[in-house]
């Protein structure tokens with residue numbers, strides 16, 4: 001199936017007389033014929049459902065759909081994108097370990113990596129997305145166990161050279177984790193470029209309608225966890241009656257370990273109703289992404305031609321520093337545009353507050369056009385040094401183009417730009 005068809009059909013194929021639409025199984029628990037039957041499922045959790053903190057049929061349909069969209073072996077949904085980033089790493093790392101991440105990542109992820117994981121004894125080694133393969137390899141420490149990056153960075157819109165990072169990670173025998181939130185599997189499938197694990201904040205384009213916060217972790221199923229670097233995968237797990245994940249679950253070792261160990265203990269599983277709404281978003285994802293790309297390009301071109309705008313970042317523009325990388329990795333640049341307005345923060349704020357159609361909100365990739373000032377919102381907790389490393393300035397606005405008629409979006413921008421000097 002092609003991606004448009006997968007958006008509609010993957011993950012759920014009703015049989016004779018079953019509901020056409022994936023049902024909402026709003027139940028915390030499942031019944032068994034006997035005590036022994038329950039015991040057997042605890043021995044092998046792939047046999048049946050136990051409890052909706054581990055798995056739920058509605059959520060599982062969405063997991064199967066997203067795994068298929070990304071070309072992965074399996075997926076696990078989480079209650080937020082943050083939980084997806086956290087669990088994707090905790091499934092590999094423990095106290096004393098480290099991992100490498102590029103500096104061009106979502107602000108919330110920076111906080112998690114630089115502060116919270118550090119408190120847990122896990123060190124993040126930051127490298128520039130422009131680092132060469134040799135520089136990435138040189139950043140490794142003896143206990144560096146993973147590499148992390150974002151396909152299309154929020155908000156810098158840097159397009160990551162996924163193949164370069166995958167090569168460096170694989171030379172050192174560790175997996176590459178890619179946050180593919182802004183690109184979605186419609187515009188980029190990182191696994192095809194060497195990524196081993198893909199995560200998303202499904203709160204963004206995947207849901208698309210600003211209905212529910214969520215996340216997902218997709219496993220390619222191809223990373224070799226038996227290469228000697230990952231004893232937690234190859235030695236008995238004493239917290240799960242001695243299971244050896246690679247032995248029992250083979251290609252599904254990573255996701256099963258995440259589910260039976262981390263989801264069991266941290267409990268960040270989404271509700272069936274949230275998954276149902278996410279599925280509705282996914283059904284139109286490919287259609288919406290095409291329109292986001294079209295509207296995004298038109299708005300970026302308008303900004304690029306305006307004398308009130310200092311600079312425009314949009315990888316879909318031929319003049320953009322990321323254009324070549326976008327040509328290689330993306331089949332469209334999406335609807336997010338970063339602009340630097342002339343006249344600093346005062347003009348940025350004036351412009352944003354003058355918009356009538358576009359709303360000021362802490363969100364991005366919504367179906368409605370919205371704007372945000374990263375330095376005073378999503379990246380507010382960052383130090384000025386971190387802001388600089390992340391390429392964020394006071395005059396910067398993150399413009400998230402929606403699916404309104406693009407002429408209406410442009411009219412709104414024009415009247416707001418007219419209000420500034």
Ligand SMILES: *Cc1c(COP(=O)(O)O)cnc(C)c1O
Nearest residue numbers: 080081082106154181201203214
């Ligand atoms: C929003 C976002 C996150 C965090 O996701 P939540 O669903 O808000 O927890 C992670 N990565 C990227 C790229 C994001 O845009």
